[in-house]
Amino acid sequence: MKIAVPIKFVPDLVEELAIDASGASLDTSWLRLIINEFDDHAVEQAILLKERSGGQATVMAVEAEGVDDFLFTAAAKGADQLIKLTGDSAGANNHALARVYAALLKELQPDLVLTGVQAHNDLDGSIGPLLAEYLGVPFVGYVAGINASGEKVIARKEYPGGLVAETEVKFPAVLGIQAAEQPPRYVAYSKIRQVMGTTKIEERPLPELDSSGGATVSRMYQPEAAEHAAMIEGGADEAADKIIGILKELGAL
Amino acid sequence: MEITLSPLSPSISKTFYSSLRELKDGERIRKCLQCGTCSGICPFGYYMKFPPGKIIGTLRAETFDLVMKADSVWMCVSCQACTEFCPTQIPITSVLMTRTKEELLLAGNVPAELQTALRNTQQYGNPLGESPRKRADWAAGIQPEVKILGKTRQPVDVLWFVGDYASYHPRMIPATKALARILNALGINFGILGPDENSDGDSQRLAGERGLFEMMAQKNGQAFKKFKFNEIITTDPHAFNALKNEYPALGISYPVRHYTQFLAERLEQIRPMLKNEVAAKIAYHDPCYLGRANGVYDEPRTLLTSIPGIELVEMAHQRTNSLCCGGGGGGMWLDGFQWEKAHVRLSDWRVKEAVASGADILTVACPYEPPRFEDSVKTLQPASALKVREIAELLAESMGV
Numbered sequence: 001m002k003i004a005v006p007i008k009f010v011p012d013l014v015e016e017l018a019i020d021a022s023g024a025s026l027d028t029s030w031l032r033l034i035i036n037e038f039d040d041h042a043v044e045q046a047i048l049l050k051e052r053s054g055g056q057a058t059v060m061a062v063e064a065e066g067v068d069d070f071l072f073t074a075a076a077k078g079a080d081q082l083i084k085l086t087g088d089s090a091g092a093n094n095h096a097l098a099r100v101y102a103a104l105l106k107e108l109q110p111d112l113v114l115t116g117v118q119a120h121n122d123l124d125g126s127i128g129p130l131l132a133e134y135l136g137v138p139f140v141g142y143v144a145g146i147n148a149s150g151e152k153v154i155a156r157k158e159y160p161g162g163l164v165a166e167t168e169v170k171f172p173a174v175l176g177i178q179a180a181e182q183p184p185r186y187v188a189y190s191k192i193r194q195v196m197g198t199t200k201i202e203e204r205p206l207p208e209l210d211s212s213g214g215a216t217v218s219r220m221y222q223p224e225a226a227e228h229a230a231m232i233e234g235g236a237d238e239a240a241d242k243i244i245g246i247l248k249e250l251g252a253l
Numbered sequence: 254m255e256i257t258l259s260p261l262s263p264s265i266s267k268t269f270y271s272s273l274r275e276l277k278d279g280e281r282i283r284k285c286l287q288c289g290t291c292s293g294i295c296p297f298g299y300y301m302k303f304p305p306g307k308i309i310g311t312l313r314a315e316t317f318d319l320v321m322k323a324d325s326v327w328m329c330v331s332c333q334a335c336t337e338f339c340p341t342q343i344p345i346t347s348v349l350m351t352r353t354k355e356e357l358l359l360a361g362n363v364p365a366e367l368q369t370a371l372r373n374t375q376q377y378g379n380p381l382g383e384s385p386r387k388r389a390d391w392a393a394g395i396q397p398e399v400k401i402l403g404k405t406r407q408p409v410d411v412l413w414f415v416g417d418y419a420s421y422h423p424r425m426i427p428a429t430k431a432l433a434r435i436l437n438a439l440g441i442n443f444g445i446l447g448p449d450e451n452s453d454g455d456s457q458r459l460a461g462e463r464g465l466f467e468m469m470a471q472k473n474g475q476a477f478k479k480f481k482f483n484e485i486i487t488t489d490p491h492a493f494n495a496l497k498n499e500y501p502a503l504g505i506s507y508p509v510r511h512y513t514q515f516l517a518e519r520l521e522q523i524r525p526m527l528k529n530e531v532a533a534k535i536a537y538h539d540p541c542y543l544g545r546a547n548g549v550y551d552e553p554r555t556l557l558t559s560i561p562g563i564e565l566v567e568m569a570h571q572r573t574n575s576l577c578c579g580g581g582g583g584g585m586w587l588d589g590f591q592w593e594k595a596h597v598r599l600s601d602w603r604v605k606e607a608v609a610s611g612a613d614i615l616t617v618a619c620p621y622e623p624p625r626f627e628d629s630v631k632t633l634q635p636a637s638a639l640k641v642r643e644i645a646e647l648l649a650e651s652m653g654v
Contacts, residue, residue: 014377014384030386034376186368188359189375190464 001055001148001171003046004110005079006101006131007039009064010121024217028090033064037114044180045146046114047078055111056080060104062089062097068201069192076187076195087206093214094122098130100207105135110172112153117141118142124214128176140167141176184188266317269356271367273312279348284341285309291335296577296602300595303324305335305345325487326353327364328591329423331459331582331600333545337573346459349448354461354583363461370586371462371596374469378451379417380586380601388415389447391426395433400444405427408481411436411443411515412507414473414496416489417452418620425620428642429488432512433647439522443486449476453492455499455542467503470495473504485509488645489580490542490619497547511543513644517552520559527651530562533640535647536612537565538603538626539575540619553618561649568606576603580588580621604629604636614640616647 011017012034020027046057058081059074061067071082084180085100092100105113113135118126132139144164145156152170158178159165169175232239247253275281285306292304302325303311311317322325335345343349357363363371370380378385392399398599400409413436426623436443454469477485485507487493496509516523537557542547550572558565570576577584579599584591592598604626607615626641 014382015386032384077538163491182363186358187273187311187363188460188464189468191359193464 001049001053002108002110003049003055003057003112004105004108004113005039005042005046005057005059005074006097006105006110006127006188007043007059007061007062007070007115008036008072008097008119008127009033009067010036010086010119010177013120019134019220019222024220026220033066035066035070036116036119038118038177040116040184041214042114042116042177043074043077043079044184045177045183047074048181049112049146049148050078050080058083058110060085060101060207062092062100063087064089071201072195072199073187073192075199076191077185080225081178082199082201084201084203085206086203089206089209091211092209092210092228093124094127094208095124095214096211098127099210101127102131102134103207104204105131112148112171113137114177115174117143119176124219126176128174132174135172135174138169138173140169142154142178143175144179145181146175222242262559263323264285265356266312266315267350268551269317270312273348273352273433276348276352278342278344280340281343282309282348285343286325286341288340290340294334294338294574295328295580296332296334296599297328297591297595301328305349307558308349320353321357321360324357324362324364326350326357327367327587328594329354329582330541330579330584331456332541332575332577334574334577337397337545350582351459351461354459355463356461358461364587364590366589367460367583367586370583371457371460371465374452374454374457374462374465378469378472379421379561380452380457381410381417381421383386383421383503385448385451388450391415391420391429391443391556392445392447395430397437399433401447401483402444402480403447403449405444406480407444409442409444411441411481412477412480412482412485413443413512414453414485414487414489414492414509415445415446415450416425416487416492416620417626419488420450421626422620424624428623428646431654432480432488432645434654435516435645435649438526438652439519444482446473446476446480449479453487453489453495455491455495456581456583456585458499459497459581460586463554464467466495466499470500470503470505474500474503477505479509482614483508486512486515488512488620490540490547491621492545494542511547511549511552511618513543513553513556514549516648520555523556523648523652524559527648529651529653531560531647531651533613534564534566534611535614535616536607536610537616538568538570538607538622539572540576540617540620540622541575541577541581542577544633546580553616556644556648557616559594560647563647565613566610568603568610568612570603570606576606578603578619578622578625580618580619580625585621585625598629600625600629601633604633604639607639608633608636612639614642614647616642616644618644 012032018027060083260631298304454466583636
């Protein structure tokens with residue numbers, strides 16, 4: 001089974017985020033980047049599948065500070081192939097990333113693509129469904145467990161209310177990972193250093209980025225504290241009447 | 254949750270045993286008498302499935318794979334009590350316990366809590382997961398200003414290696430500031446690395462992450478090279494231990510002392526400045542890495558007894574048999590794990606001893622201790638009146654700075 005894991009790095013919340021001069025995007029001068037936690041789980045799930053059912057795991061990333069360390073760590077966990085897309089990706093939204101990854105995946109022809117189901121900076125939709133659309137394959141999201149057998153997998157998909165569905169998915173497919181079956185394993189730093197000496201990261205140049213289809217951000221701002229809270233007094237009936245009155249006033253009823 | 258272990262080599266016992274004997278004084282392990290002193294004096298020995306002496310037993314019986322599959326070595330807090338009292342002087346902590354943790358970590362048998370601290374160290378240069386840019390924020394407001402060497406670029410006499418918890422932990426910051434004010438009052442020409450400082454890495458090393466320790470040491474070594482200074486002082490006994498005993502083997506060698514040694518040397522200058530009385534019975538807790546590991550027992554006591562009004566009392570465990578606070582060897586990041594196993598905290602035992610000694614104040618000299626002992630004070634009813642203070646805090650109070 002060939003598994004591909006496209007990952008992305010996202011702003012690290014250890015630093016305070018600042019809005020840049022345009023007022024519509026993050027100030028990147030002090031921005032730290034970190035692996036999208038859900039993508040970290042996707043890598044773990046890919047390694048688990050490989051350990052259980054055999055096969056090959058490829059992890060791919062767009063060039064950014066810290067990406068090399070992450071790729072080498074993935075190799076130390078058991079990933080077979082590391083691909084880094086080099087070049088300037090500033091301003092690339094998920095639509096652009098999905099197009100870029102789709103082109104690479106069409107070349108690699110994996111059976112399964114695992115990627116984090118969301119990220120905290122998914123402003124224009126998540127990569128998973130976009131990838132599936134560009135590849136013309138099915139997408140199942142919120143997957144927290146995969147059983148592989150032969151030409152298909154059974155994906156455990158989480159629903160609200162504690163419901164779980166077991167979905168049969170034929171290859172090839174994209175799965176949006178909510179959580180791996182175990183937390184991302186720890187790799188001793190000496191192992192990572194060893195891998196740095198023996199494993200190569202394949203570099204490919206980033207093609208031209210096409211961000212079309214994504215939402216345009218008109219304004220980005222910190223939550224603004226407003227001062228409007230009215231406590232509604234009275235018993236249930238009285239309070240209900242007052243609430244109805246307020247909703248009518250606001251034009252909601 | 255099933256922990257996936259890398260497959261164990263069948264000859265793990267033999268390979269591991271011979272690797273130990275290659276370490277400094279590691280040959281002594283063959284002289285083990287199986288007397289049980291180490292397991293008996295180990296603060297968690299009664300709980301471990303494989304206390305130190307028993308691990309040596311498994312090596313001889315070639316059943317070390319049993320130790321690899323168990324997780325009891327994570328109860329070890331690297332307090333060196335075993336090392337101190339072994340009759341054949343086997344350096345058990347460094348030769349056996351640390352190496353055992355290294356093997357378990359390589360195989361993937363490491364508690365999740367500890368993983369977070371190790372990942373944070375790799376990512377941010379400190380186990381707390383705080384932004385490296387904010388490492389010197391504690392110094393805001395100190396006058397004269399604390400020199401951050403990367404900015405001032407002037408030579409100084411003393412490089413003060415502040416350390417992780419002294420830089421970031423909210424309970425420690427008042428003590429760190431107190432020490433800064435003391436150094437200023439003494440007219441010491443000192444500077445700190447600030448954002449150029451990384452974790453000393455010693456507790457991570459003792460928790461089995463040799464590679465991570467070396468990476469931190471390399472980064473600190475590079476930072477030291479950039480600046481001119483005559484000596485290093487540390488807030489933290491763990492940093493003191495690393496810089497004195499471990500960094501030289503990596504080619505990083507500077508004269509280094511713990512701040513209590515540095516201040517004790519200046520006692521004649523300090524004594525007339527101690528104008529406020531601190532009327533209290535105080536018990537001094539010997540930190541493992543200042544006391545047992547490095548033999549520094551007297552200087553902290555000398556400093557304390559020079560403060561007017563102080564009556565020094567000793568606890569039942571003191572000096573060489575001081576009771577560990579439980580923070581070393583990864584213990585600082587294994588509280589949940591150890592609590593779930595043993596339902597007792599080492600810091601609780603020590604606080605109870607402090608109360609039994611009649612002390613009003615439990616004095617400490619290691620940044621792990623104030624938060625640990627204060628947590629115990631908060632949870633143990635009989636200890637609710639006990640105060641916990643760093644030596645620097647008491648000195649500053651008496652000096653009125």
